[in-house]
Amino acid sequence: MNERATATDRPQLDLDAIVAAGDRRIRRKGIVTAVAATTAVVVITATAASIIGSNQESRPDRVQPAGTGGDFEQRTTSYSTGSVIHYGNHEIDVAPHSLSSFVQTDDGFVFTDKGGLVYLATADTVNRLGQTNQPYGTLLAAGDDGPYVTWLDTDASTFKVYDTAARREVASVEQPPQPKNPGEFDLLAVLALDGSTAYWHTADGVVSYDIDSDQTEVVKAGATTQWLADVADGTLARMSFDDQSITVSRDPHSDGPTVPGFSHATLSPDARYVATDPHDSEQVFEAATGKDVTPAAEGYSFTAVVQWTDADDYVALGIPQGNAEDEPFDLLTCSVSSKTCTPAAKSVGVFGNVQFPIGEDLSDS
Template sequence: MTGLLNDLMHDRADTLGAPDLDVATIVREGDRRLMRRRTAVVGGGVAAAVLTAVALPTAFQSALPSGDDRAVDPPFAAAFSAHLPVYALGSTVHVDGRTFDVGREVFSMVQTDTGVVFTDPDGTVWSATGSGEPVAVGSTHARHPRLETDASLVAWMEREGDQPVYAVLDQSSGEVRRSSLGAVPGMGWLRDEADPALVYAVDRQEVYVRDARGLVAWNPATDEQRVLGEAGGFTVDDVQAGLVAHGIDHPETGETTYRVGPALGEGNVVPAWNGFALSPDGRYLLGESDPDEAAVFDATTGTSQDAMAEGYSFSVFYGWVDEDSYVGLGMNKPYDTTPIDLLSCDVGAGCTVIAEAIGTIDDGVVIPIGESMDE
């Protein structure tokens, strides 16, 4: 026996004609999103982690063991404290021309001043310094991880049943602090969900999160919490020096106003379609002026300039070397299979290649952006 509800749903569904889908359009849109996402995911919250990271390794040689000293495989601490560039291929972390294996595939990763924190494909969060075995420090969304960092702090979202929990690791001490703050059961995981509980950024000692109250700056050491704006209608992309790069939606017009300021709705408007990473002093914002159009915005003047690197069909930028130099990737078609170059660029000037052909997207190259390279 079937019931009314079963009969109804099958009857209604069976009357439906075949959908009129254009696969070519779907593929084209998917490819466009991939390019946009690769730009977007490399922005959020990693500026401090890669601060000074991509100054050429030679600039840091004095801070590192040299010559014969390096032949005895010194610990990686010096390389991490000098913020030398890091990337991963499979389970291997590359830094300062050397590698160490973390024993499981690196799915997403951030770089701190003492090591890396990464997620594996199962969503386990691991802390690794290159000395000893990686240590499991938590768990997060397996397919859509989001790690945020500044200095030695790394933050991510966890779940206890249906309850969102904010977790913060101080990698220098190994201590993990957890709190549900103002999150309530049932809040979503992802930014595009209606009511998500999120970690947006770490800036110095504060973790910027979204809970049921809105945008909250939380100091996990003191548990002090500052509510910076009510929930709904905003997106935060990065926080640096207390300045929040954010967009505020205007449902009545469908427009979004993008600002860099100390709180939601405050600060100068910048003509950004999307924002990724603030410079350490909060003056410049890496972002897009239009979809797939990389740009650098000056938050003090509201102006922008293109940020595409010559010689590449696509370039993405994910962090700042210093107050006016930033780092990114140069990519050519086909994007999944063409080796990627690591770039360093100056505001108002060009880019230089600092590491050539580090791998391909299909090889599983992971850069320290805190999110999956390929969802």
């Protein structure tokens, strides 16, 4: 189960096992993607959330976003190899840095390097923003649109939110230091970002932080880091009560609707569709009805959603039929409405050598 049973006798988390096997997102038995969502602020009713006192939080002076949109508003096929970010037909070389993880905002790409430093890359500049040495899960979270990105400053035990349009840190939310050997319910971790709401895991469980109001609310007390899979347009995709399916709802306590799936879910920006991993390849379902609407990918033995580009289209990783997992894979562009997937980039790379804009380190080292 993904909720705390009692306040005592907490199981200890094997971080080495998580790094080695638990949270790597690209693998045949299920890809765990952490794409956050759109600009709508999540709404949680008073009965479903409790307010944490503002004296637990500190932040710099708020800076208004600089303009209404950036140079990278369009979401398209994006991935990185080494020091190069591939953005559609464009390439951005951030050498001498090498990307360990990255996400996209409307104003550029925020990435981490092997040393845990956080940078913002635009078409012609690379600027350092901070640091994170979080050894598990999502290192960076950003929405499907908007200027915000969030990460955990592990040295300061503080969650950071940065506005890439204003070029300023807009929130710094300090947490009590983690114990030396934290249990799975005590971990500090970044989970998702939806519009102007960040989702984190703390000792309280899964919490949301409203950037505009500077308020933190408990979404699910006693939940583990695995409980929340994605958030889009105020809708949560999360583990079901029995951990055997995915519940998609605005209400964090609702029992439905549910779709098949186990370890992850990736919502379309409007939360109409959800990609999960009920079988060897991923499937896309209509969230409200559970109807399977997965587009056909002829010639591929395995596909997995790595990035929604709009409410109907997504980019998928595809292993050609006959290829082994250590051979190069392709990237496909898929449309739910047209029910088809077509190759967008051939022989992009092999597992462990390619990063996708999901905020996790997918490398082998």
